[in-house]
Amino acid sequence: MILDIDIIRSFYKSLPGRIDEIRKLLGHPLTLTEKILFTHIVNRSGISGLRRKENYADFLPDRIAMQDATAQMALLQFMVTGKEQSSVPASVHCDHLITGKFGADEDLKSALEMNREVYEFLSSVCGKYNIDFWNPGAGIIHQVVLENYAFPGGLMIGTDSHTPTAGGLGMLAPGVGGADAVDVMTGMGWELKLPEIIGVRLKGRLNGWTSAKDIILKLIGMFTVKGGTGSVIEYFGDGAESLSCTGKATICNMGAETGATCSVFGFDASMSEYLVSTARGEVAELAFRNKDSLTGDPEVYADPEKYFDHLYEIDLSSLEPYINGPFTPDRAIPISRMKEEVLKSGCPLKISAGLIGSCTNSSYEDISRASSVIENALSQKLSLKSEFIVIPGSERIRTISEEAGFMEIFRKAGAKLFANACGPCIGQWDRGSIDDMKVNTIIHSFNRNFAKRADGNPDTYAFVASPEIVAALSVAGNLLFNPLTDLLFNSERDIVKLPEPSGRALPQEGLKPTLSGYQQPPADRTNIDIKISPDSERLQLLEPFKDYDELDFQNMPVLIKVKGKCTTDHISMAGIWLKYRGHLENISENYMTGAFNSFNGKINSVLNVLSGNYEPVPKVARTYRNNGLSSVVVGEDNFGEGSSREHAAMEPRFFGVRAIIVKSFARIHETNLKKQGVLTLTFINNSDYYKIREDDWIDINGLEQLSPGRKLKLTLNHSDETVEYIEAGHSYNENQISWFKAGSALNLIRKSK
Numbered sequence: 001m002i003l004d005i006d007i008i009r010s011f012y013k014s015l016p017g018r019i020d021e022i023r024k025l026l027g028h029p030l031t032l033t034e035k036i037l038f039t040h041i042v043n044r045s046g047i048s049g050l051r052r053k054e055n056y057a058d059f060l061p062d063r064i065a066m067q068d069a070t071a072q073m074a075l076l077q078f079m080v081t082g083k084e085q086s087s088v089p090a091s092v093h094c095d096h097l098i099t100g101k102f103g104a105d106e107d108l109k110s111a112l113e114m115n116r117e118v119y120e121f122l123s124s125v126c127g128k129y130n131i132d133f134w135n136p137g138a139g140i141i142h143q144v145v146l147e148n149y150a151f152p153g154g155l156m157i158g159t160d161s162h163t164p165t166a167g168g169l170g171m172l173a174p175g176v177g178g179a180d181a182v183d184v185m186t187g188m189g190w191e192l193k194l195p196e197i198i199g200v201r202l203k204g205r206l207n208g209w210t211s212a213k214d215i216i217l218k219l220i221g222m223f224t225v226k227g228g229t230g231s232v233i234e235y236f237g238d239g240a241e242s243l244s245c246t247g248k249a250t251i252c253n254m255g256a257e258t259g260a261t262c263s264v265f266g267f268d269a270s271m272s273e274y275l276v277s278t279a280r281g282e283v284a285e286l287a288f289r290n291k292d293s294l295t296g297d298p299e300v301y302a303d304p305e306k307y308f309d310h311l312y313e314i315d316l317s318s319l320e321p322y323i324n325g326p327f328t329p330d331r332a333i334p335i336s337r338m339k340e341e342v343l344k345s346g347c348p349l350k351i352s353a354g355l356i357g358s359c360t361n362s363s364y365e366d367i368s369r370a371s372s373v374i375e376n377a378l379s380q381k382l383s384l385k386s387e388f389i390v391i392p393g394s395e396r397i398r399t400i401s402e403e404a405g406f407m408e409i410f411r412k413a414g415a416k417l418f419a420n421a422c423g424p425c426i427g428q429w430d431r432g433s434i435d436d437m438k439v440n441t442i443i444h445s446f447n448r449n450f451a452k453r454a455d456g457n458p459d460t461y462a463f464v465a466s467p468e469i470v471a472a473l474s475v476a477g478n479l480l481f482n483p484l485t486d487l488l489f490n491s492e493r494d495i496v497k498l499p500e501p502s503g504r505a506l507p508q509e510g511l512k513p514t515l516s517g518y519q520q521p522p523a524d525r526t527n528i529d530i531k532i533s534p535d536s537e538r539l540q541l542l543e544p545f546k547d548y549d550e551l552d553f554q555n556m557p558v559l560i561k562v563k564g565k566c567t568t569d570h571i572s573m574a575g576i577w578l579k580y581r582g583h584l585e586n587i588s589e590n591y592m593t594g595a596f597n598s599f600n601g602k603i604n605s606v607l608n609v610l611s612g613n614y615e616p617v618p619k620v621a622r623t624y625r626n627n628g629l630s631s632v633v634v635g636e637d638n639f640g641e642g643s644s645r646e647h648a649a650m651e652p653r654f655f656g657v658r659a660i661i662v663k664s665f666a667r668i669h670e671t672n673l674k675k676q677g678v679l680t681l682t683f684i685n686n687s688d689y690y691k692i693r694e695d696d697w698i699d700i701n702g703l704e705q706l707s708p709g710r711k712l713k714l715t716l717n718h719s720d721e722t723v724e725y726i727e728a729g730h731s732y733n734e735n736q737i738s739w740f741k742a743g744s745a746l747n748l749i750r751k752s753k
């Protein structure tokens with residue numbers, strides 16, 4: 001066990017006492033979310049004055065997890081603080097930079113070659129600052145965290161939006177930007193606006209073709225991609241207890257798709273079994289002894305309307321499999337309605353590829369159930385009609401799946417096995433030249449299906465489903481196939497029906513511990529040298545952003561007014577750009593290159609008001625900056641939804657974008673922008689979005705008096721010499737205003753050193 005058991009022992013020892021104190025302070029029974037949050041709050045005595053969705057508070061997380069794409073910038077920022085080591089246990093996982101093409105061995109070899117410089121940097125930085133390092137091939141961050149570090153009742157932050165996966169093991173685990181991780185690594189509290197708590201009661205039991213994935217696919221359809229914003233989703237009920245720990249983790253993982261801060265389940269027998277199976281028997285025992293502290297109080301679950309801000313219920317017994325898509329995970333389609341919906345959508349019915357695995361769905365249970373579908377198909381003389389790709393979440397899962405014979409079944413059917421890494425889930429899928437790519441349909445068990453997300457091709461229609469449904473549809477090769485009702489012709493022209501999948505939550509002998517790829521920081525770290533070549537294209541030492549000479553934001557052109565959805569993929573694309581995550585100047589060349597300009601409906605084509613020409617966004621941004629001009633970005637709803645990547649916030653700051661004005665922000669992106677010193681504003685009247693013209697010059701007045709809740713006035717100076725005024729709101733608290741005034745949160749840390 002690499003988890004520090006002394007820390008865990010002392011955590012559980014004091015837990016019941018701390019919870020009693022909180023119950024007394026609040027004077028009512030507690031949800032699990034309140035128990036976890038308030039046992040980690042910096043100022044416990046002040047909790048009775050805190051209002052959900054109104055007040056900010058500082059928390060002290062137990063751990064930090066970072067993946068290689070976001071860790072580079074987080075650690076480059078940490079180096080700027082001058083601290084000697086991370087104040088809390090932390091880990092870095094090399095999973096995002098491995099491209100899937102030929103298969104695990106070959107792909108891993110070329111990743112090691114291509115990314116050597118980055119891996120060496122991360123390995124040495126981790127050694128120097130006392131951080132656990134997981135080499136490429138060891139697994140995907142959330143799976144490795146679940147197998148090794150997560151524990152019930154804990155609070156963890158991670159520089160990846162699917163960090164909430166650890167909620168499957170009873171941990172509150174929000175995804176954050178790298179700057180938040182830097183705060184915590186330097187010993188500061190982690191700031192969060194107190195979330196609302198959404199209760200979801202699960203009743204009944206899953207059966208047949210349905211799986212935990214279908215619960216969250218249905219819920220995302222109910223909530224939409226922003227319905228969970230500013231909330232923690234807490235699951236309870238007999239249905240919750242009937243799910244495996246890894247099934248719960250899948251649900252918590254994809255809770256991020258509703259915009260929720262994180263999701264959590266209370267401790268139960270499935271978590272205990274998982275802890276024992278992953279060689280953490282003592283943690284299971286300690287958690288069992290404290291089980292009342294690790295779930296909501298009985299009064300809360302008996303009368304949930306009274307204690308949750310919102311309440312939903314899902315009956316697992318009547319749930320059917322879902323297929324969500326295309327292009328957004330909240331377009332939830334029950335499989336019985338798939339035929340009519342797909343025929344309306346006009347996407348190709350033939351499935352070019354089915355992919356299973358990723359951090360979302362690569363548990364032993366997922367792999368065993370998907371392999372049972374393929375095994376049943378083979379025994380009925382059916383074969384795969386689509387390309388089929390398996391991506392194990394960790395080396396531990398890969399090894400046990402190999403030993404159990406699941407991988408052999410996949411290989412026998414002609415499937416390709418990719419490395420234990422993100423691969424196609426984050427655009428790291430080499431399907432050949434983009435020019436050769438055609439309009440096509442894929443189905444996968446990952447969590448996101450935004451345009452271009454898997455393969456960079458805007459014409460790939462991606463659908464999300466459970467691994468067993470992906471396997472069945474890959475056998476049929478057709479999006480219209482419903483394995484619950486439909487029949488197939490086999491190679492002998494007999495009509496056959498696929499039996500329901502079968503599998504086990506965990507192998508009888510347990511998930512054998514393997515620390516393959518794990519690197520412990522050395523005891524003596526004094527002589528570790530961190531080298532970054534000045535000629536490097538991948539890594540660049542950070543220069544702190546300058547603070548604002550004066551808070552006088554005048555005469556700013558509109559860099560882009562974005563139309564419609566603007567995810568972090570639109571703002572700072574992944575795929576080929578992942579390689580520049582440690583080099584701010586180079587990665588900034590992708591700024592807003594995926595967003596639609598509302599004035600001409602085009603991507604990466606905006607008016608340069610100095611030349612009068614339409615040019616790529618980064619070129620115009622650079623021109624403005626080089627001419628001493630600041631600029632403004634305008635957007636619509638849920639701006640910056642998607643990932644936690646802070647490059648999407650550092651790039652505008654690098655280019656001199658001073659303010660971003662939108663109808664609403666996604667939580668992590670808004671915080672990231674605030675941390676980097678970009679002013680985040682929201683329209684008081686959403687219709688004012690339409691008043692902003694392409695060649696406007698904008699002034700923002702009253703910034704010297706910026707204070708919580710105080711509105712700001714914007715002047716729109718139109719080119720026809722008319723002037724309009726609009727109002728903007730903001731969500732800054734006093735602390736965040738001090739980040740803004742210092743030029744960035746990091747500047748403030750450096751000043752207080």
Ligand code: SF4
Nearest residue numbers: 162358359422425426
């Ligand atoms: S969601 Fe995809 S890209 Fe993100 S950690 Fe999981 S596998 Fe990797």
